[in-house]
Amino acid sequence: MKWHLSPGRNRDGDGRNIDESLGVLAGEGAHQDVRETAGKGARPVPEPKERAESTADRDSYYGLPMLKEPVWKWPIPTYFYVGGLAGASAALGMAAGRFGGPELRPLCERTRIIAAGGAVASSALLIWDLGRPSRFLNMMRVFRPTSPMNVGTWLLGAFGGFSTIAALLRQKRTGLLGPIGDAAAFAAGVAGIPLAGYTGVLLSNTSVPLWQGARTTLPPLFMASAVTSAASALDLCTLPPAAQRAVRRYGIAGKIAEIAIARMLEREAGVVPRVIAPLHEGVSGSLWKAAKICVVASLAAGVLRQRRLAGWLGTVGSLALRFAMVKAGTASTLDPRASFEQQRARLGAAEVTGPAPELEQGTAVPAPERVLVPAGA
Amino acid sequence: MSKKGFFTDTTLCIGCKACEVACKQWNQLPDDGFKFTGLSYDNSEHLGSSTWRHVAFVERPMALGMQVSGAGNFSWLMMSDVCKHCARAGCLESCPTGALVRTEYDSVYVQPDVCNGCGYCVSACPFGVIDRREDDGRAWKCTLCYDRLKADMTPACAKHCPTASIQFGDLVELRVRAQQRVEELHRRGTTEAYLYGADQPGTEGLNAFFLLVDKPEAYNLPPDPVVPTRKVRRSWVSLAGAAVAMAALAVAAVTGV
Numbered sequence: 001m002k003w004h005l006s007p008g009r010n011r012d013g014d015g016r017n018i019d020e021s022l023g024v025l026a027g028e029g030a031h032q033d034v035r036e037t038a039g040k041g042a043r044p045v046p047e048p049k050e051r052a053e054s055t056a057d058r059d060s061y062y063g064l065p066m067l068k069e070p071v072w073k074w075p076i077p078t079y080f081y082v083g084g085l086a087g088a089s090a091a092l093g094m095a096a097g098r099f100g101g102p103e104l105r106p107l108c109e110r111t112r113i114i115a116a117g118g119a120v121a122s123s124a125l126l127i128w129d130l131g132r133p134s135r136f137l138n139m140m141r142v143f144r145p146t147s148p149m150n151v152g153t154w155l156l157g158a159f160g161g162f163s164t165i166a167a168l169l170r171q172k173r174t175g176l177l178g179p180i181g182d183a184a185a186f187a188a189g190v191a192g193i194p195l196a197g198y199t200g201v202l203l204s205n206t207s208v209p210l211w212q213g214a215r216t217t218l219p220p221l222f223m224a225s226a227v228t229s230a231a232s233a234l235d236l237c238t239l240p241p242a243a244q245r246a247v248r249r250y251g252i253a254g255k256i257a258e259i260a261i262a263r264m265l266e267r268e269a270g271v272v273p274r275v276i277a278p279l280h281e282g283v284s285g286s287l288w289k290a291a292k293i294c295v296v297a298s299l300a301a302g303v304l305r306q307r308r309l310a311g312w313l314g315t316v317g318s319l320a321l322r323f324a325m326v327k328a329g330t331a332s333t334l335d336p337r338a339s340f341e342q343q344r345a346r347l348g349a350a351e352v353t354g355p356a357p358e359l360e361q362g363t364a365v366p367a368p369e370r371v372l373v374p375a376g377a
Numbered sequence: 378m379s380k381k382g383f384f385t386d387t388t389l390c391i392g393c394k395a396c397e398v399a400c401k402q403w404n405q406l407p408d409d410g411f412k413f414t415g416l417s418y419d420n421s422e423h424l425g426s427s428t429w430r431h432v433a434f435v436e437r438p439m440a441l442g443m444q445v446s447g448a449g450n451f452s453w454l455m456m457s458d459v460c461k462h463c464a465r466a467g468c469l470e471s472c473p474t475g476a477l478v479r480t481e482y483d484s485v486y487v488q489p490d491v492c493n494g495c496g497y498c499v500s501a502c503p504f505g506v507i508d509r510r511e512d513d514g515r516a517w518k519c520t521l522c523y524d525r526l527k528a529d530m531t532p533a534c535a536k537h538c539p540t541a542s543i544q545f546g547d548l549v550e551l552r553v554r555a556q557q558r559v560e561e562l563h564r565r566g567t568t569e570a571y572l573y574g575a576d577q578p579g580t581e582g583l584n585a586f587f588l589l590v591d592k593p594e595a596y597n598l599p600p601d602p603v604v605p606t607r608k609v610r611r612s613w614v615s616l617a618g619a620a621v622a623m624a625a626l627a628v629a630a631v632t633g634v
């Protein structure tokens with residue numbers, strides 16, 4: 001067993017078993033960096049929701065997941081919250097700067113700081129979650145409209161630039177710099193609105209049954225929740241009464257929209273019960289319920305003019321909503337039958353291509369009696 | 378350059394896993410840890426970042442057409458699974474860096490020197506093929522042996538398949554051959570044989586397609602897969618509507634009307 005003793009990269013055994021004194025590492029997979037041996041570097045198959053001992057039922061392959069679990073960890077749902085918060089703050093700041101009087105100037109300044117801070121935090125969270133963080137700029141080597149993640153990166157880049165300028169110039173009212181700051185704040189608001197919701201499109205543009213099944217309502221839900229987040233964060237700041245009133249109106253409308261759209265989402269994705277199941281059970285189900293309760297409570301507190309309470313409840317609710325959505329999507333990915341049932345219910349390709357002839361005529365689905373010929377028959 | 382692909386005829390597969398081994402060896406991929414799953418003879422379980430061919434073992438406690446083995450009261454459906462090199466690929470269309478490209482052979486290729494490991498392709502693939510290797514940080518999958526094609530060689534798995542269950546070639550010709558095979562099987566009584574993916578509407582075809590004798594689900598394949606991009610227009614429209622509403626809301630909030 002010469003390769004055990006060979007020098008170089010494989011001395012400790014990286015699972016390739018190539019003696020580099022005899023062979024060259026030049027294959028298509030040769031550059032895979034192996035730091036964890038014994039197969040631990042590659043992601044294992046997660047324990048299936050319903051493992052099947054045999055394949056006799058024909059409805060799944062031992063219950064193993066058909067799709068791969070999303071790789072995203074906590075920074076991504078956190079980013080969904082922070083990015084939404086920043087975008088919706090910038091939108092309110094834009095409106096206050098353009099249509100509000102001088103009494104709303106403190107609100108403008110506050111939103112500019114939140115927007116710029118949120119943009120910086122968003123970038124940090126996104127880079128943190130990359131497999132190769134040092135290559136984050138590769139996101140901007142192409143423009144690919146079919147990739148909401150690519151579109152979002154450009155959007156976040158523009159938003160970050162505008163909101164930073166606006167924040168730096170927030171106290172300049174006159175001279176040359178004042179109008180520049182105001183224009184930057186306006187541009188940040190324009191970019192901030194789609195920034196608050198594109199993450200919903202990003203999730204919808206996947207094979208994850210729940211996210212794909214909720215693709216109409218997910219972007220508006222995230223936007224409404226972003227309004228809640230922004231209003232809640234501003235409720236936790238010290239503001240003059242005029243600004244408080246604007247924030248209160250913004251928050252109440254956002255929360256009502258959020259509650260209504262959450263219901264619509266449950267209806268949209270609930271056509272196939274298995275697809276929506278993770279929003280009703282397990283950790284993701286509890287988070288989803290907590291998010292809805294917090295938003296309703298925050299709405300009540302806002303109506304009763306309890307600013308701080310409304311702020312805290314709204315913040316917790318918005319965060320819980322993002323984590324619930326990501327966790328529930330992951331759970332629906334790991335249930336192969338969720339995809340299978342969704343597609344059998346004509347909600348796969350059939351939705352855009354018309355019913356597949358195989359699905360209609362059953363040629364792709366041989367009737368059991370045609371396939372299963374008992375022995376001796 | 379003509380379009381190349383695989384035709385995997387599962388009725389010929391004997392489950393020897395020569396394709397899995399040949400793929401690992403040629404591409405110099407690290408091992409999976411040699412675990413024992415107890416799921417028939419399947420110990421690799423799925424395609425992954427370092428497993429680019431995977432043989433599925435479907436067991437049936439009855440005699441099926443041509444798949445009877447051993448004592449005659451038991452059948453194995455074996456399928457060597459691989460990246461489908463979709464004509465419209467979810468992984469490629471979602472890739473934000475342009476690391477995923479389509480090659481001159483019409484295959485889908487990840488450039489390891491560009492990929493930054495965002496993981497979007499992992500969730501966009503409708504077949505659960507591509508995966509990120511956590512210690513490496515990048516996404517990996519079958520390359521259709523791009524290096525071998527460049528040297529005018531057959532991909533390692535097809536080269537090593539001892540029963541011609543995996544066939545490599547020009548797609549046009551493969552499709553004809555596959556159709557003839559289905560007809561032949563039907564003539565011989567295996568009427569359940571059909572092609573999966575030769576003409577998949579949701580992905581506008583798969584460059585690696587299969588001949589199956591059971592429901593796709595039995596092999597862990599989706600019955601009606603779709604490239605997510607084809608369905609997402611509705612999300613963008615709904616985003617646009619919500620954007621108008623949000624702008625109006627912000628103005629209303631500051632003006633008080």
Ligand code: SF4
Pocket residue numbers: 460461462463466467468469485501502503504505506507518
């Ligand atoms: S099967 Fe998945 S990884 Fe392969 S080309 Fe299609 S979308 Fe990409």
